[in-house]
Amino acid sequence: MSSWVVMLMLGVSLCMGFLGLVAFLWGLRSGQFDDKEKMMRGVLFDNVSDLNNMAKQDKKDKKHENL
Known part of the structure; x- marks a missing residue:
């Protein structure tokens, strides 16, 4: 080379x-x-379906905040 x-x-x-x-x-x-709140709530749930439901709820909450 x-x-x-x-x-x-x-x-x-x-x-x-x-x-x-x-x-x-x-x-x-x-x-x-800086997403400390999500990490703290993630400890409360044990299985994957609960975490997925929480992620969907977070998306809904953010949509309502932006309106």
Whole structure:
């Protein structure tokens, strides 16, 4: 492999890593990972069907909040 191919791959990799870091930091600042309430309620339910019902209820609640 010639050196220009290695340099090109290194540059592209660094750019992609930087974009990933920017996206992650944006998600942190905008509150994308702040869903503590859902995690706390998830502990209360044991089986999958209860969790699915709770997820559907959350979607309904969010629709009513947005109206």
